Amino acid sequence: MTSSSISLLLVAAISLAAPLLYAALGETISENAGVINIQLEGMMLVGAFTGVYGAHVFHSTWLGFLCAVAGGVALAAVHGVACLVFRANQIVSGVVLNILALGATSYGLVVLLGSSAGNSVPTLARVRIPLLSSIPVIGPALFDQNVMVYVAFLLVPVVWWVLRRTGFGLALQAVGERPQAASSLGVAVARMRWLALLICGALAGLGGGQLTLAGLGAFTQNVTAGRGFIALAAVVFGGWRPWGVLGAILLFSTADAFQIRAQAFGAHIPYQFLAMLPYLVTILALAVLVRRRRAPSALGVNV
Amino acid sequence: MSRVGSGRPHGPALIALEGVTKAYPGVLACDSVDLDLRAGEVHALLGENGAGKSTLVGLLFGLQQPDSGRIRVEGAEVRVRGPRDAAALGIGFVQQHFSSIPTLTVGENLALALQGAGRPIPRRTVPARIQELSARYGLGVEPHRPVGQLSVSGQQRVELLKALAVEPRVLILDEPSSLLGPQEAEELLEILGRMAGDGLAILLISHKLEEVLRVSDRVTVLRRGRKVATVETASTSEHELGRLMVGDLATVQEAGRPAAAASPSDAPPRLSIEDLTVAGDRKADVLRGVSLSVSAGEIVGLAGLEGSGQVELIEVVAGVRTATSGRVLSGGVPMAGRSIRERQQAGIAHIPADRRNDGLVGGLSVSENLSLTELGGGKCTHFGLLRKREMTRRAQELIARYDIRVGGPAALVSTLSGGNQQKVVLARELSRDPEVILCAYPTWGLDFAATSAVHAELRRRRAEGAAVLVASVDLDELLAICDRILVMQGGRIVGEVSSSNATAEGIGRLMGGVEAA
Numbered sequence: 128m129t130s131s132s133i134s135l136l137l138v139a140a141i142s143l144a145a146p147l148l149y150a151a152l153g154e155t156i157s158e159n160a161g162v163i164n165i166q167l168e169g170m171m172l173v174g175a176f177t178g179v180y181g182a183h184v185f186h187s188t189w190l191g192f193l194c195a196v197a198g199g200v201a202l203a204a205v206h207g208v209a210c211l212v213f214r215a216n217q218i219v220s221g222v223v224l225n226i227l228a229l230g231a232t233s234y235g236l237v238v239l240l241g242s243s244a245g246n247s248v249p250t251l252a253r254v255r256i257p258l259l260s261s262i263p264v265i266g267p268a269l270f271d272q273n274v275m276v277y278v279a280f281l282l283v284p285v286v287w288w289v290l291r292r293t294g295f296g297l298a299l300q301a302v303g304e305r306p307q308a309a310s311s312l313g314v315a316v317a318r319m320r321w322l323a324l325l326i327c328g329a330l331a332g333l334g335g336g337q338l339t340l341a342g343l344g345a346f347t348q349n350v351t352a353g354r355g356f357i358a359l360a361a362v363v364f365g366g367w368r369p370w371g372v373l374g375a376i377l378l379f380s381t382a383d384a385f386q387i388r389a390q391a392f393g394a395h396i397p398y399q400f401l402a403m404l405p406y407l408v409t410i411l412a413l414a415v416l417v418r419r420r421r422a423p424s425a426l427g428v429n430v
Numbered sequence: 431m432s433r434v435g436s437g438r439p440h441g442p443a444l445i446a447l448e449g450v451t452k453a454y455p456g457v458l459a460c461d462s463v464d465l466d467l468r469a470g471e472v473h474a475l476l477g478e479n480g481a482g483k484s485t486l487v488g489l490l491f492g493l494q495q496p497d498s499g500r501i502r503v504e505g506a507e508v509r510v511r512g513p514r515d516a517a518a519l520g521i522g523f524v525q526q527h528f529s530s531i532p533t534l535t536v537g538e539n540l541a542l543a544l545q546g547a548g549r550p551i552p553r554r555t556v557p558a559r560i561q562e563l564s565a566r567y568g569l570g571v572e573p574h575r576p577v578g579q580l581s582v583s584g585q586q587r588v589e590l591l592k593a594l595a596v597e598p599r600v601l602i603l604d605e606p607s608s609l610l611g612p613q614e615a616e617e618l619l620e621i622l623g624r625m626a627g628d629g630l631a632i633l634l635i636s637h638k639l640e641e642v643l644r645v646s647d648r649v650t651v652l653r654r655g656r657k658v659a660t661v662e663t664a665s666t667s668e669h670e671l672g673r674l675m676v677g678d679l680a681t682v683q684e685a686g687r688p689a690a691a692a693s694p695s696d697a698p699p700r701l702s703i704e705d706l707t708v709a710g711d712r713k714a715d716v717l718r719g720v721s722l723s724v725s726a727g728e729i730v731g732l733a734g735l736e737g738s739g740q741v742e743l744i745e746v747v748a749g750v751r752t753a754t755s756g757r758v759l760s761g762g763v764p765m766a767g768r769s770i771r772e773r774q775q776a777g778i779a780h781i782p783a784d785r786r787n788d789g790l791v792g793g794l795s796v797s798e799n800l801s802l803t804e805l806g807g808g809k810c811t812h813f814g815l816l817r818k819r820e821m822t823r824r825a826q827e828l829i830a831r832y833d834i835r836v837g838g839p840a841a842l843v844s845t846l847s848g849g850n851q852q853k854v855v856l857a858r859e860l861s862r863d864p865e866v867i868l869c870a871y872p873t874w875g876l877d878f879a880a881t882s883a884v885h886a887e888l889r890r891r892r893a894e895g896a897a898v899l900v901a902s903v904d905l906d907e908l909l910a911i912c913d914r915i916l917v918m919q920g921g922r923i924v925g926e927v928s929s930s931n932a933t934a935e936g937i938g939r940l941m942g943g944v945e946a947a
């Protein structure tokens with residue numbers, strides 16, 4: 128490979144990572160508080176849809192992003208009512224909401240947006256950072272992307288800081304680890320879980336919006352295609368810590384970018400096999416390389 | 431022994447409970463209890479398991495709300511809706527079960543507790559705050575270690591630290607010394623004396639009468655939710671307190687010296703342990719070449735400070751933990767490679783140190799917990815199906831026999847008082863008529879009567895030919911029931927004494943390593 132094709136590969140890898148990163152960071156926060164969101168995929172999908180719809184209606188990409196957040200939060204709220212209020216099983220609720228999200232967005236596509244071809248919206252422009260973007264090989268990948276890509280990556284240290292350095296983060300971990308003890312210390316367990324869940328919904332919605340508003344420029348049926356599940360897995364592989372999650376996602380997105388380029392060049396490998404590659408690489412590498420960490424003790428346990 | 435209590439004249443009540451009542455389904459945990467605490471006093475709260483002690487102090491700390499009655503602070507009626515209110519009123523609380531998050535460090539736990547109390551401090555200042563509190567009260571803790579890695583006494587110190595960090599005027603401690611060794615318990619009592627001297631009001635729950643007599647100024651006794659009396663410590667005795675708690679002391683057997691076992695030494699050992707080594711999670715090995723044997727009809731004690739390897743030794747024999755090298759033989763048969771279930775079937779019973787995490791399933795009922803070891807070929811299943819009626823019958827029998835204070839067999843284990851949870855574990859394990867009994871802290875949190883009953887039960891098993899291995903931090907307990915006591919220190923056996931000529935002081939010195947060469 129030439130250095131320019133490596134450079135292109137990296138550009139693709141970084142921009143593919145952004146939507147995953149939003150969703151996975153949200154899920155990291157939520158799982159640290161003990162709430163698991165199998166509907167992460169669903170929240171992304173709803174965000175992807177409401178984002179495009181919002182951008183259409185308001186003729187503004189930024190208001191579109193706001194609608195994406197609202198969509199994710201709305202689905203998270205349904206999960207919260209089911210699990211935190213009515214104590215439904217978190218897994219079951221998550222699975223049902225995924226199905227609901229797929230159905231609702233497919234219907235919305237037909238009713239509100241019309242055909243999948245006809246709903247295109249302008250995508251975010253790239254913001255080129257002078258000097259830095261001219262660094263060979265990595266410059267374009269890191270410093271010539273749209274704003275929301277930068278935000279996604281900046282969110283990694285922010286989430287790390289919130290979890291490890293603030294009282295809010297401490298309380299969050301206490302709630303995910305020993306809810307009873309936390310409550311006896313004066314931590315409002317239910318409120319913390321709601322907050323964590325809604326933040327997760329917002330970020331997952333943003334991730335979905337990133338996919339359509341910054342990347343594809345249109346909504347198609349099931350546009351997320353399992354990315355929510357990849358983000359969910361990245362949280363586990365990343366050991367419930369933001370930097371680990373970032374590592375897992377970069378691995379996946381690099382393999383994904385590679386696979387897309389290989390398809391484009393028409394390598395003599397069946398494209399189904401190529402499409403499988405990123406998933407395979409991620410699972411193998413992480414199963415072999417990663418030092419296993421324990422999940423929060425009260426993950427998925429209603430209190 | 432000298433009294434540690436401050437012995438100062440006391441002012442008016444700092445905190446008063448008036449006619450406080452709390453009912454749970456089927457039990458009246460507190461029945462119009464009156465209690466007052468004065469600045470500068472150590473006030474002991476006594477009562478049998480399930481008497482309502484933890485419930486009462488929980489009301490004071492706002493963990494539950496009373497059904498009726500009033501709480502007054504300096505005469506003014508208050509409502510304590512939770513830990514934050516309690517902290518604002520100057521109440522600190524060390525709970526019976528630890529309230530730290532094991533994955534967080536000492537410093538993070540302290541920050542969290544202060545935040546929950548509504549008094550957050552900047553994270554940078556936490557280590558300094560810990561240093562300051564440690565120095566003031568002589569509590570050695572390292573701010574940066576995860577709490578889950580500390581020994582039980584270390585965790586206990588963290589709990590105390592968290593309670594003291596809110597600068598309380600009233601400090602409540604629910605059985606703080608029940609897992610501490612004699613030396614550590616002594617240090618704790620001294621700290622409490624010093625704090626009372628500084629003007630704090632201290633409410634201390636304990637089952638150790640001797641400790642209560644030494645440290646307290648007044649004692650309040652609860653019996654089945656009702657207050658029986660409040661007495662001045664100076665004018666009471668162990669006997670009177672015992673009578674107040676139980677109502678009728680005649681039912682309690684005196685715990686005497688053991689009758690010598692029937693010459694166990696010439697019988698082949700029922701249990702032998704040969705050169706057992708267990709590598710530690712961290713640097714030092716947990717067990718380093720331990721060998722011992724227990725004959726049928728013998729009770730052998732394992733003394734040692736918390737963390738000396740006694741509990742780990744018992745866990746290896748029970749099959750919970752795997753040894754790095756060495757052998758365990760039960761009745762001459764090597765146990766290597768046998769599962770816990772197979773060891774149970776070979777007649778080994780295990781009473782684990784941590785009843786909440788290892789011994790019981792909190793979300794299951796008493797009767798289900800009592801049947802856990804009887805599943806699969808046991809009496810409680812029939813072709814794999816549970817025999818509910820048999821389980822209930824068995825549970826009723828055990829509840830009566832072990833005097834478990836509970837509404838009925840269907841009650842969830844998590845709603846039982848601490849001591850009664852311990853009785854459930856004991857009842858289940860001992861009811862299988864085991865030939866080898868392994869116990870770690872068998873009387874943790876048990877009241878006086880229940881402790882004597884457990885001791886009597888272990889002696890009876892010995893008379894029937896069981897081999898018993900007991901780990902305890904309570905030397906008086908070991909002296910009362912054991913034929914021989916092995917003293918452990920740093921994962922090794924450093925001495926053996928026959929209990930007929932041992933003294934607590936002598937063993938204590940061995941435990942601290944003074945005589946260990």
Ligand SMILES: Nc1ncnc2c1ncn2[C@@H]1O[C@H](COP(=O)(O)OP(=O)(O)OP(=O)(O)O)[C@@H](O)[C@H]1O
Nearest residue numbers: 454459479480481482483484485845846847848849
């Ligand atoms: N959450 C609950 N639900 C139902 N019953 C409860 C609950 N908490 C306590 N009880 C019951 O209230 C009674 C008093 O319990 P409490 O824990 O106050 O006893 P205790 O005096 O602290 O005993 P111990 O010395 O064994 O710790 C017990 O009968 C217990 O089973």
Ligand SMILES: [Mg+2]
Nearest residue numbers: 484526847848
């Ligand atoms: Mg109690």
